[in-house]
Amino acid sequence: MPELPEVELTCRRLERELTGKRIERVMVRAPKLRFPIPQELHALLTGRTIRSVGRRGKYLLFDCETGWLIVHLGMTGFLRLLPGTTPPGRHDHLDIVFDDGAVLRFHDPRKFGTVVWTTDLPATHPLLAAIGPEPLTAAVDGAYLFRVSRTRRVAVKQLLMNAAIVAGVGNIYANEALFRAGISPDRPASSLSRPECERLAHTVREVLQESIDQGSTYRVEEETVAYHPLDFDVYGRGKDACTRCGGALKEIRLGNRSTVFCPRCQT
Numbered sequence: 001m002p003e004l005p006e007v008e009l010t011c012r013r014l015e016r017e018l019t020g021k022r023i024e025r026v027m028v029r030a031p032k033l034r035f036p037i038p039q040e041l042h043a044l045l046t047g048r049t050i051r052s053v054g055r056r057g058k059y060l061l062f063d064c065e066t067g068w069l070i071v072h073l074g075m076t077g078f079l080r081l082l083p084g085t086t087p088p089g090r091h092d093h094l095d096i097v098f099d100d101g102a103v104l105r106f107h108d109p110r111k112f113g114t115v116v117w118t119t120d121l122p123a124t125h126p127l128l129a130a131i132g133p134e135p136l137t138a139a140v141d142g143a144y145l146f147r148v149s150r151t152r153r154v155a156v157k158q159l160l161m162n163a164a165i166v167a168g169v170g171n172i173y174a175n176e177a178l179f180r181a182g183i184s185p186d187r188p189a190s191s192l193s194r195p196e197c198e199r200l201a202h203t204v205r206e207v208l209q210e211s212i213d214q215g216s217t218y219r220v221e222e223e224t225v226a227y228h229p230l231d232f233d234v235y236g237r238g239k240d241a242c243t244r245c246g247g248a249l250k251e252i253r254l255g256n257r258s259t260v261f262c263p264r265c266q267t
């Protein structure tokens with residue numbers, strides 16, 4: 001599943017590829033995603049120019065002059081710019097065709113993605129209004145994490161993965177950030193000290209930024225979406241040894257998500 005770094009990289013790529021392009025027509029092939037793709041997109045978008053592509057949490061925001069197209073990639077969604085002559089495949093649900101012949105194609109085998117239209121500011125849209133501050137900005141610092149964790153007894157990993165608290169930190173990066181901070185993922189959030197919150201705010205930003213800098217790969221290969229995240233210390237390594245102390249890592253379930261940590265290095 002694409003997490004914040006992959007969505008950020010998608011955003012930067014599309015911003016580069018699409019800004020200034022004029023929309024000639026829109027084809028909705030399979031409207032049944034998480035929410036139906038609006039059939040009126042053709043009428044709404046024809047003749048409009050894409051002014052910018054932005055991101056809020058894991059949502060992509062396309063400024064189309066008269067409103068915004070809000071897209072969430074879900075589990076397997078992928079957006080790519082292709083030559084207009086490329087025949088669509090089975091899981092290509094939406095085409096936005098530009099007047100230069102190129103086509104922006106939305107591919108999503110598992111159909112958990114979202115495509116909606118709004119003429120209001122995206123920040124006020126029901127899907128986005130409750131999203132917490134962005135972890136790559138200074139808004140998520142030690143003081144913030146300390147403040148929001150005081151009254152919450154939920155496991156710290158679940159706090160990090162709550163989008164209303166911090167935008168877009170998924171399972172992979174929550175595991176990694178807690179390992180680097182030396183904090184056990186099942187600790188009650190309210191038990192964190194102020195220095196631990198400082199450390200955690202720092203490692204959350206660090207693991208996300210490293211993944212962006214190194215170009216975490218998420219792409220369509222042979223009609224399936226291939227996801228090759230970078231090498232991690234703990235995520236997906238429940239049977240391996242700790243990269244820091246050499247001891248056995250431990251895998252548990254927290255909030256029904258796989259959670260891997262080192263019982264010696266993380267307390």
Ligand SMILES: [Zn+2]
Pocket residue numbers: 242243244245246247262263264265266
């Ligand atoms: Zn260890």
